[in-house]
Amino acid sequence: FLTEKLLREVDLGRKYSNPDFDLESIEKVAEAAAESMKQAEAVTHIGLGKGLVEKVASNRRILGENGQVVLQRQSSSGKIKEAREAPEGTIDPYVRLISFWKEDEPLAVLTYYATHPQSYYGHGKVNWDFVGIARQERQEALGGLPHIHFDGAGGNVAAGKYNDGSQEKRPLLASRLATGMERAWKTQEKLILTSDMLGWKVIPTTLPVRATLKEEELQAKLKDENLTEKIRIRAARDLTFVRRMNKGEQIPISSLKLGPAEVLHLPGELFVEYQLAAQELAPERFVVMAAYGDYGPGYIGTEIAYSQGGYETGPVSRVAPEVEAVLMETIHRLLHSEQ
Template identity: 25%
Template structure:
């Protein structure tokens, strides 16, 4: 097998709009640089795969299509063998244009070239390599953000930040699990030196919330910088099925937010990556891989219904919006967490127009095989229950379930979450799919993985 890796800075200008929270002004500074990173793998049969990670909130489908076209033209790697992912940092430049946040199209056009360019660099650096996998466990920093109360109601865990103790005493417990698995792929060069550490962990990079105006990769940036300092390799982070998972511990009223907390969480996650690799070395298990390493790709597009909207919902949204624009409302209604009702109203109107054009979302699912491991890419915010199911039923160990990949279709909740309520199922372009979407996507992803195993 051969491998090549590269990275490049993609930090935009100060003043560009940030996306992930509703803010009333653009970025005010740069706390840490944002990067795009690329890993190119070439199997013994000549099959080439490109994996791109980025410190961005998301990558829309048309952007990914443009990147893939450039990569294929400049390297010969088939467009279907290119995986484009984002970490989902809430402190990066606007990419998706949701909740009325303005995307700088000039920046994104340059960004396409940078994404393709970093793949070209990695492709030119292809050299003999070995690969090995490790799996760590980290369950102290990720929490299911949907909380059951003793009175049978459901709240989001950010509602408990700074709350009075009476509210906290009403907590019954989390409404779902987390995924503690830290999946790691290490690529070693011909001399055995680490050249790339690729890892996956399901946790929202939203420690820096709507009151932060400095660009940052959030906790994954701290994790990657630690890994790079220790190993000398290029570190690459992909998010997992984090749709209902964040860092907020409702049982810790003293928990902080901001950069100090992002550093704490990132250091813990990065350290677990390093420890997982160290344990693998010590155990002398049959990794590293030598000789023939199967490298393969499969993908399919499934048609998933967009959520139906009643005439009453659309009329109510129109009344609440009152003819105001996203820009007018965002200046009046910025929040540290969550989204104002008036902005949701405009989102419903946008979704109604989308559904009138096409009642289906055409969702690409993609899977890579590297040896006995697999990577499955899903273009949205998959609930953790689905991620755990995919891993449990996959014929590959480990299986990297990668969210925010090759597009963005919003939240993909479980069907029961719709009856429970809460933030994620609330109708908007960030949550636009029918209730059955999660089941359709999960089954299709598992079928892809099973096909790669044959």
């Protein structure tokens, strides 16, 4: 909404977003959440499981011998021979599942998997793509059991090795992900869950701003009518984030403790390395991660990634390389400190 406000001030309102639709959607979700409380069920157990997902995810950043990105493997890069033949690279190959039970009756399922959820796209139609198809398939297979899916830290992960952007690839990718979800369901361990096993932590965090983003320069770009709308809209988005951080605004980063499970909620298009690092920090626990919360930072890479080139650590990332140290400290505190 802050970006839209800036754009309206220079007669570019509604060029970037539809605030009326956004507000309506927020209100509908709030109303549905309130209504759902009238149908609350007591949870006695949770189920924890993970399933291997084969031939879906691959790292987007292919490094050369010099340690620099030599090939940007996007979501539909499978049409390029080099992208198909390059190794999968660093990914998290597992979909993780948390289910809620009332004794022997399943109530709901949450799943988490790290990848860009795109097969063919860019045609002006918003849809749930292969990830949504997989979720729907599993919900129907379990008799309509509510199933909510979260994208993990998939900022540098996509289906590019296995997807060429053709329409027939969408159901194939969906089937592969659904198979992983089914494996997670069938192998889950069911555990007692009581109220004293629950916990909620929130750590407000200030993220370091990219050094090249200067408030005065961004404001000048926004007002420059000689520039393209695309450049001016980008300037408004950048300016919004810079002002938020310069004013000392902090982004809430949180964890939900469910017995032996830890559900982490992170901002931005986070690199998968953060998800893998969180799991290593607490190997005795069942750690899942949902990224893409506060989208202000854009892409969030690892420190070394900012010296390696590539799309994700270019202008689409509004944070500085020091962001890794900041986020890892926050993740460590969420997993290991009492609050």
